[in-house]
Amino acid sequence: DGGITQSPKYLFRKEGQNVTLSCEQNLNHDAMYWYRQDPGQGLRLIYYSQIVNDFQKGDIAEGYSVSREKKESFPLTVTSAQKNPTAFYLCASSNIVLTGKGNTEAFFGQGTRLTVV
């Protein structure tokens, strides 16, 4: 089955600790995205990547880091610099439409709910 997998589903972090959220896709998509969602809010873009070994900051990148060493994988690290990390994190992937129309539709993983304890 093709799809996008996030793990873990629930994650608890102690104050001052770094944690890494996993995102893997087998859809052969070029573009991958990380979003943060707070209760009652929309999705805010953290980082995005269009090709291997390249990624761009989104609107709320401070306190987060990513890597894109393989096309299939786009892990997100929530660092201790992120002061309010408790949120629902969503990873998505899509393809690039070469005719200048932007992207095809994005598919989402099931999300990781991160809580600081």
Add this chain to the structure above:
Amino acid sequence: QKEVEQNSGPLSVPEGAIASLNCTYSDRGSQSFFWYRQYSGKSPELIMFIYSNGDKEDGRFTAQLNKASQYVSLLIRDSQPSDSATYLCAVTLVTGGGNKLTFGTGTQLKVEL
């Protein structure tokens, strides 16, 4: 100015009515446009996508795009209680570093019996 703006709602409509959801975007270079539905605690799921000016229909859903006005809308005909959810508008902007996919804050729709 936010890149993608939506009214947060809630928008309440009676069962069987037409629900109209609206979205505006700030960058004229925006390309592909999407509507997603999200149930509480779940991931967003795609409802419609539209690339060109005009209307696009799929079952009970119609997406409308007006690039001159920087406006995209979603109409839901014969609204059902199961349509009650948050509807997210998303826009792709082609940048030098890649295609940035930005979401609005979502509109909560409530379909009442």
